[in-house]
Amino acid sequence: MDYARNSWYMSNGDDDPADASEGADAADDGGEAGESTETAAPTLPEDPTEESLTEYLDEIADRLDAAETEADLDDVEALLDDAETGIEEADLPEPDEDDEDADDPRSDLEDRVAELRDGVEDARGPYGEDVVEAIEAAVGTVEDTEWTEDGRDDVAAAVASFVDAAAETVDAGPDGDEIGDLVAALDAVAEAVADADLDADDDADDIAALLEATDGLEADLDEAEEWDDLETHEQLRAQGYYDVLGHYKDYPVEWAALKEHEAQGNVDMILLALDSLGSEFMERHCLEAFERMGKRGKTEASVEEILGRAEKRDRPAIRILGKMAAAEATDTLVEYVEEDSNPQLQKAVFKALGEIGATEAVQPLANRLDPDGDTEDLVRPHAARALGLIGDTRAVKPLADALEAHPSDDVRAAAGWALRQIGTREALEAAAEYADEHSFIVSTEGEKARDALDEEPEPAATA
Structure with missing residues (x-):
């Protein structure tokens, strides 16, 4: 079975392997009878x-x-x-299954074939596709990297240099210094290389030159300055974080700058510090700044940042959302209303929902007033006060019921306060009924409700 003889000579266009063999013999005698002096292909033994x-x-x-x-x-x-076919069909000795160190001729030969196949793959190319792939990788680097100002200039120079080098082989891309222009220039070169349909043999020199140019581009991009190369304080300085500082007494300087940014309402700079400065000290002060700023600190970016923390049940973040009156947080906070196993979380959530004015929370909060429920008595007054802050009249009845029958005076007093905040006649009348209550804190709310009713103007007389 002369596998190699047939495949070799068929691939070289010879009709008769025997004739080719005779030509080779003649060549050995002086080359007069044969036109080719190539070495004959290896022949697999039968x-x-x-x-x-x-x-x-x-x-x-x-x-x-x-x-x-x-x-x-x-x-x-x-x-x-x-x-490979010959190895499969050969009658080779089988290894001793009981001897782990026994030789396995078939496996060794198959490994040798695999090694030679790898050698073939390594020897192939390079191809035009390799150039295109390298350019596309550079495009990704240019687009996805956050460059410094100096780095952007370096990238522009690197791309311009590459386009000039590539222009010796294919059409150059457009000019420009912006990232979009640079990407367009690289895309144009990649498209030109693909259209050129470069042959691995005939155009080997051109492909090698283009690959050398892409190697240079990659090296230049590696050296260009990006934000991640800078130390944190260098990044902050480059983005103007310290520009607000004049003479300052507080240390560290990051804290001094943070105070000034809070005073000026520079939300983006506070977010920058929160993201960049990894210390617990600065994180705490950044969050406290947002809490003090309240609605002044509310932007789409700041709500997104703080809400992300609140979704991890972070109480300071929940307090901040309340101060911001961030209605975007309502759905998340309402989910926590029923977490009776975490009363400290509930307190923060109830107050935040009240400050937001979240009408969606009225029923869940009213359910917390039920004395037979699992909510702790220390938490129920916060639920009542949250209902008062929301001000929805649907809360009047559950608050009036709590004021009438709840065993805790703290809850009853909070319900009276909430009814006064709602402020409708129905709410005030429900609270005023307890102006003479034996409990001082309850009667105080009742008296204030009664006074509010007394101060209401008399209805106009009708003719």
Whole structure:
């Protein structure tokens, strides 16, 4: 079974392997009878043994070393296909299953074939596609990296240099210094390389030159300055964080700058500090700044940042959302209303919902007033006060019921206060009924409600 003979000569266009062999013999006699002096292809023995297969693979390895074109490598691939078939059909000794160190000729030969196939792949190319792939990788780097001002200039210079080098082989891209222009320039070169349909053999020099240019581009981009290369204080300085400082007494300077940004309402700079400065000290002060700023600190970016923390049940963040009156947080906070196992979280949530004026929370908060529920008595007054801050008249009845029958005077007093905040006649009348209550804190709210009713103007007389 002369696998290699047939595949080799068919790939070279010879009709008769025997005629080719005669030509080779004539060449050995002086080259007068044959027109080709190429070395004949290795021939797989008809009854291959471990030794003959090893010799055959050695000859293929020599042929791989001598390969100069893609066609030569194709021929080596064909010979390896024949070798693989020969190994499969060869009668080779099997290893002793009980001996882990026993030789396995078949496995060794198969490993050798795999190694030679890897050698073929390593020897192929480079191709035009390799250039396009390298350019696309550079495009990703240019687009996805946050460059400093100096780094952007370096990137522009790197791309311009690459386009000039590539222009010797393909059409250059457009000019420009902005990131979009630079990406367009690289895309144009990549498209031109793809359209050129460069051949790995005929255009090997052009491909090598383009790959050398892409290597240079990659190296230049690696050296260009990006934000991640800077120390934190350098990043802050570059983004103007310290520009607000004049003479200051507080230390560290980041804290001094933070106070000034809070005073000026520079939300973006406070967010920058919160994101950049990793210390617990500065994190705490950034959050406290937002809490003090309240609605002044509310922007889309700040709400997104603080809400992300609140979604992890962070109580300071929940307090801040309340101070911001961030209605965007309502859905998240309402989910926490029923967490009776975490009363400290509930207190923060109830107050925040009240400050937001979240009408969606009226029923869940009213349910917390039920004396038979699982909510702690220390938490129920906060639920009542939250209902008062929301001011929805749907809360009048559950608050009036709590004021009438709840066993805790603290809850009853909070319900009276909440009814006064709602301020409708119905709410005030419900609270005023307890102006003479034996509990001082309850009667105080009742008296204030009664006074509010007394101060209401008399209805106009009708004729």
